[in-house]
Amino acid sequence: MEAIEKTLNFIVEIEQLKDVYRKTRPVGLDRFENSAEHSWHVCLAALMLKDFANEAVDIHRVIKMLLIHDLGEIDAGDTIIYASETSDNKAKEAAGVRRLLQLLPAELAQEFTALWQEFEAGETAEARFAKAIDRVPPLLHNLLGDGHSWKTHGVTADQVFSVNQRIAAGSEALWSVMRTRLEAAVRDGLLK
């Protein structure tokens, strides 16, 4: 019973991720996306695109990573990827993830802390694919939403190609499709 009570406290605490707002708007919505609904979205995207990973991946591990990948933002806030991922912010996120996961029974805390670190390091097939998928929805938001976040934050085509080519490390096929769409956005003047 104590383990259930602890876990329920965790479940309530992580709900704050619903109050962390990102820099893009979901397609057709007139508000910014929050990191909880984003996390759901990338889990489903990973699940449906798993056959296009460069290497065979354990999709269950990918989804577990994506379910927790943004928990650190509850304490650290969301930062735009183009403003560089600073070591200060990374340290805040790591501390935040630790604080939250330590609400759980010890064995779970340990398992998911290790999984979060694996995601952050980006050195396994699962982490590479999870990180690739994580980039896709914000690109779609911009591509289908008049480049709103690129324009607001003065993000250039060079930056978009440079940061997002990491998609290829998880899925060459997916990057090929996204790169084609981005090139069309440049031709259309959406991205400069």
Place this chain on the structure above:
Amino acid sequence: MEAIEKTLNFIVEIEQLKDVYRKTRPVGLDRFENSAEHSWHVCLAALMLKDFANEAVDIHRVIKMLLIHDLGEIDAGDTIIYASETSDNKAKEAAGVRRLLQLLPAELAQEFTALWQEFEAGETAEARFAKAIDRVPPLLHNLLGDGHSWKTHGVTADQVFSVNQRIAAGSEALWSVMRTRLEAAVRDGLLK
């Protein structure tokens, strides 16, 4: 490439779940919850509570079910569980899920349609556990949020116990903890 393009269209289309609002407010937030962030929340809850399922469950299947369980609401809207789950609404949800999943390549469409039907039927260990978990966050929202949704919709203690005892079909241990909390809410006058 065509399969990726189809899947990207699906990913954009399901984003509308972020615009389906439920009847409870996340703890500490002054707005209603949407069904996309709810879906993320129940996936993590299932993952962390899996050891308390009555029967051994394939947690990956449970999570896949929970990722898609509310997609039908994009076309049908959210309905409060206490207002009874009508066959008319169930038919609308089923049609909505079919419409969305058919955007995917055929094999995926088939797999996830079957999984959604399994969830709805509630007759396998995974479906029973997924349905149990699905009930927990809205109860926590009410328990920790002055019974706001119970009060607004005139939901009685009898209804709450009758509808939520289905949690026991997925996890006796979890229902025991939740029942204790609900009984305290009745003693405190939060639930009548």
